[in-house]
Amino acid sequence: MYYNENTIVYYNGSFIKASEARGNVYDQTLHYGYGVFEGIRSYATESGVQIFKAKEHFERMKYSCEVMNIPYPYNNDELVAISYEVLKRNNLENAYLRPLVSCTPNMSLTKAKGSHLLIAAWEWGAYLGETLLRLKTSPFRRITPASFMVAAKVCGHYVNSILATQEAKDNGFDEALLLDMEGFVAEGPGANIFLEQDNILYTPQLGSILPGITRATVLEICNDLGIEAIEKQISPEEFKGADSAFFCGTAAEVIGIESLDSIPFKKNWKDSLGFLIQKAYKDRVLVKKFKQEVVSV
Template sequence: YYNSNTIIYLDGQFEKAVNSSTDLYGQSLHYGYAAFEGIRAYKTHNGNRIFKAAAHFDRLERSCQLANIPFPWDKQELIAATYKLLQLNKLKDAYIRPLVFCHPNMKLNEPSGVSILICAWEWDAYSGNKLLKLTVSDYERPNPKSIPMEAKLSGNYVNSILATTAANIKGYDEALLLDMHGFVAEASGANIFLEKDGKLFTPSLGNILPGITRATVKELCTVLDIECIEKKLTIEDLKNADSAFLCGTATEIAGIASIDDIVYRPLWRESLGYTIQRAYKNLVLEKVNYEVII
């Protein structure tokens, strides 16, 4: 992720990653009390472009608000700093990771102060057309009455790491998690869509991260005249679906081959997911201008 030349952005300063440090007594390090984002930049014919930068920094602020973490920064300045960071590191297709973390405080009360780190690394676009093998995890997504699941908080990702590790040990690519009522929630780091009878379905908001890619898929559905329905989805719905895909900033649009013993039979290239995958690619690479509508 970094080498001796890598530059990071920390509280208004650009500095070498190897010369930066954090306090070992920080509340974030000890309790996972921090908020972060995962953003992508693409090399397009219009230059290097950060996809939906404003939406990501808005969600970062919202995550902090939901967790009572202060957010004393100007989001436009953060976006400008992120572009400068890409330039300083000569990054083109990149993954960008802003992290708001809390200063030393061993107590379980409000933070003594906050910092913002932004780092970035080269990350090739598109995992390609590899279809994913999923398993329904024994781990559930946490109850939003215990922790705000609509916030992208570091501590929430302990659940994601446990589920992914267990899935990988069993030979699967990804874990699919249910919510506390047994409805389909999301994968450990991506949202899910199902196709049934020419329509798309995705779990409604409440117990999942409001994915920015999920929102983009919905916008693409409007442009492409595909009906997209948000509702509670069951394991039965997974079984009855014609095809399915995951979506997320890192995942982009990735087709699902199977979920445990459910195997999706129609060819991926004939699915709505494939149509969305191509449209998404054109959108992030600015090959088409869907922005008039989006």
């Protein structure tokens, strides 16, 4: 699914076949989940292949390494150029890129002694599909900032996401919704979340959530379209009483939510602010000018 015998990746300074890339069984990331990564999308636009917000993603990867004490001897401008070369060598346009900084061998619980860099890419459709999602409130809570650097995109954090997603799917739902340690709405296992109430969008405030790059883009779009967007603590009860809701993330893009715990949202998706945001987001990543629309209140 992700690679074949011809797939080329960038690994530790060279373009090589994915099948020939070799790790070390003593790497610290393998044993402890101590590494960082990014997920980035590229799109075929009228002016050629464009990686959406590549600079912002690599800046976040650098930040993640810095706060996790992982060496980052890389130049982000060079990493952007390398990413385009990975796409070119694999004949990819609409693709998903995975930069990963992993740690060299170290069996002690101390900061990394060195790092490896991988940049891979593959064709990947809508991560959460194209249909509205049925969510289940997860019994697993979002990792707490009292214990983790939640603003960093760290490999080990996603064990929490795997547990939440699998529990929801095992119970017949499409995806999970995680609450924070105080019981407020946090995010999905791999996406930020917005809800609509009375023609206003609300999203969980920063603190326990990953400050998503797509989340920031949605807020930019709201500003462009004159949609009021408020960051605040949101209770599960408030969420269930909303008019509509959607997930957003690089992999998920913007995808509507049908229900939470089998309680449907009130608005038809095509009448929601989320549907308008979804269209505007697609125009933005395809480098098209989206139509300025007046939002009635």
